[in-house]
Amino acid sequence: MPLPREMRFVDLNSFGGPEVMVIGSRPLPMPQEGQVLVRAEAIGVNRPDIAQRQGSYPPPKDASPILGLELAGEIVAVGPGVSDHAVGDKVCGLANGGAYAEYCLLPAGQILPFPKGYDAVKAAALPETFFTVWANLFQMAGLTEGETVLIHGGTSGIGTTAIQLARAFGAEVYATAGSSEKCEACEKLGAKRAINYRSEDFAEVIKAETGQGVDIILDMIGAAYFERNLASLAKDGCLSIIAFLGGAVAERVNLSPIMVKRLTVTGSTMRPRTAEEKRAIRDDLLSQVWPLLETGAIAPVIHKVFAFEAVVEAHRLIEEGSHIGKVVLTV
DSSP: OOOOSEEEEEEESSSSSGGGEEEEEEEOOOOOTTEEEEEEEEEEEOHHHHHHHHTSSOOOTTSOSSSOSEEEEEEEEEOTTOOSOOTTOEEEEEOSSOOSBSEEEEEGGGEEEOOTTOOHHHHHTSHHHHHHHIIIIIIISOOOTTOEEEESSTTSHHHHHHHHHHHHTTOEEEEEESSHHHHHHHHHHTOSEEEETTTSOHHHHHHHHHSSOEEEEEESSOGGGHHHHHHHEEEEEEEEEOOOTTOSOOOSOOOHHHHHTTOEEEEOOSTTSOHHHHHHHHHHIIIIIHHHHHHTSSOOOEEEEEEGGGHHHHHHHHHHTOOOSEEEEEO
């Protein structure tokens, strides 16, 4: 079946609220060296997409300006130098941009097969959160069996993924969330104790629960939690920061716990990582995490599925913050 000359995509009239997104049309891209072209069947919606729409998360210079960081579908064209993937393969992948479209170019080193038994919706809910959690919680912070970890934003896409992966690899998990319903969801996913941050001080709860603090904290809040995060870490603990929903500038913070407890403070964003770094994460996921997905030991939590044309409503839902897990578009 010949490919179309044009594709629909989500265009931005300007930066701003969800209403700036409209469905437009543009020429179909063709794969270059090391790339594949995927016809999208489902697309994951993530907070970085919202930040880019608002103008605070610009794509790298060599990335597509179109929104979107993950999708699942079928390979319809293969570029030069790609030998391990073929037209017709069902894959999901981490995009550097451009996933909010009927077709998207993906580096071959950033795609994975659908886990056995998965459809496109479930597969599209995997790449962005699993790449992020694996890189920050396991590769950088070094989470190992028997350690304790605190996951902030426990019912976000990142949070639901992190809770399950940490438990699957033998860690004791604590999480924060903003309602009793969300706390219950965290505990069902494997958290030993979920903390309602609206009614409890997580630092006090962690001290009471553990006595000495946790080994690792995965944080997406930033400045607003920084001092309490330091207080919640055990000796030789690690704070891994992946977002700044509570601000990027912390003022008048007591830094002495970093020295006294020999703490490590680290963090990263996924998008600027090199192709080689992303390929290494992909390889780890394929060998260590995909078997867990295929046995059902872990699974993506999907809150709601929208049609591609309802992208505005999907963004509004995420901004409201009432979701538990992932939001996905179908094409």
